[in-house]
Amino acid sequence: MEALAERLSSLDSHVEGAIRVVTFYDTLMRRRVDLDALARASAGLAECVAGIRLDGTGRTLRFAPDGRPAPDPAAPASTSAPITLDDEEIGTVWLERPGPPGALDEVLLDRLAIAAAGVVERYGPAHTTMADPALVELAIGAGSDEAARARALRLLGFAPGRPVRVVAVRGEVPLDRVAGLACPSRPARTARVGGVGVLLAADVDAARFPEGVRAGVATAESPDVAWRRARTALRFATARDPVVHHDALGALAMLAEVPAEAVRDNADVAAIASLAACPGDLETLDAYCATGSQRRAAQRLHLHHSSVARRLEQIGRALGVDLAAPDGLLRARLALTAWRLLGD
Numbered sequence: 001m002e003a004l005a006e007r008l009s010s011l012d013s014h015v016e017g018a019i020r021v022v023t024f025y026d027t028l029m030r031r032r033v034d035l036d037a038l039a040r041a042s043a044g045l046a047e048c049v050a051g052i053r054l055d056g057t058g059r060t061l062r063f064a065p066d067g068r069p070a071p072d073p074a075a076p077a078s079t080s081a082p083i084t085l086d087d088e089e090i091g092t093v094w095l096e097r098p099g100p101p102g103a104l105d106e107v108l109l110d111r112l113a114i115a116a117a118g119v120v121e122r123y124g125p126a127h128t129t130m131a132d133p134a135l136v137e138l139a140i141g142a143g144s145d146e147a148a149r150a151r152a153l154r155l156l157g158f159a160p161g162r163p164v165r166v167v168a169v170r171g172e173v174p175l176d177r178v179a180g181l182a183c184p185s186r187p188a189r190t191a192r193v194g195g196v197g198v199l200l201a202a203d204v205d206a207a208r209f210p211e212g213v214r215a216g217v218a219t220a221e222s223p224d225v226a227w228r229r230a231r232t233a234l235r236f237a238t239a240r241d242p243v244v245h246h247d248a249l250g251a252l253a254m255l256a257e258v259p260a261e262a263v264r265d266n267a268d269v270a271a272i273a274s275l276a277a278c279p280g281d282l283e284t285l286d287a288y289c290a291t292g293s294q295r296r297a298a299q300r301l302h303l304h305h306s307s308v309a310r311r312l313e314q315i316g317r318a319l320g321v322d323l324a325a326p327d328g329l330l331r332a333r334l335a336l337t338a339w340r341l342l343g344d
Contacts, residue, residue, distance in 0.1 A: 049096035140227035157187035169197030171213035268335035
């Protein structure tokens with residue numbers, strides 16, 4: 001009888017401790033802590049080093065009981081558990097306890113794994129970071145099934161049902177810096193796919209893109225459609241208009257669908273190509289097409305309007321169009337835009 005009483009007393013103590021562990025993690029989740037705070041709190045509770053690793057990004061966190069990052073090298077894990085999200089293993093949590101595992105270590109790791117999965121689902125691995133290219137390709141790939149796409153977006157930190165802006169980027173500025181400047185709200189994820197920078201973001205501020213970067217921005221019901229539109233918009237980006245929104249292109253976007261051979265065979269495009277030997281003429285025509293006014297074009301070029309008028313007269317003769325007429329201006333603008341698209 002005494003032995004039975006001792007076992008029941010031990011069981012009651014274990015259950016009480018397990019309830020305290022569950023309550024501890026429920027409190028952390030209500031406070032919406034991030035992964036760093038979660039690992040730090042777990043180390044304090046366990047009184048040993050606690051670690052979290054995410055497979056998608058390779059990110060590893062290890063904290064000591066005093067709240068500081070644990071020193072390297074890492075000790076062997078005394079106990080570990082998988083982090084599972086949507087029936088997919090996305091990482092691992094563990095304790096580095098000297099000696100045998102504690103009586104509540106299994107319960108602690110179970111709750112830590114659940115909490116870590118919740119953080120990843122809510123926020124993603126980080127605010128702005130180079131993401132796993134495989135996840136990004138899955139999110140924007142035309143051949144991805146919707147379940148896999150939704151799971152990839154969730155692992156990247158995007159809440160289900162919320163719009164995602166997709167940006168195609170070219171330039172020498174590092175993608176993480178571009179994201180940090182142009183995406184003021186979380187989350188923002190970057191990767192390189194097919195030689196083009198990809199930026200997935202909840203919001204994009206076109207005015208904050210750094211100098212030297214060209215970008216095409218698009219949004220759609222599905223990220224794969226938005227990615228296709230973003231790449232189209234990128235083709236229209238120029239030094240004068242470095243950031244182009246696909247929605248702003250309107251009917252001009254159809255030019256990107258015209259076969260290159262048909263564009264080259266067009267007489268107006270061929271005439272524009274002949275002007276390429278004189279960059280000044282192309283610059284003058286571009287300013288005039290953008291403003292529709294000789295005087296405003298002159299202001300943009302910092303030239304006297306009479307000089308611009310003479311240049312435009314010569315360009316008009318070379319193109320065989322009357323640039324002063326609305327139809328002539330339209331033809332010149334379409335031809336100039338189509339010619340630029342040939343260079344992409």
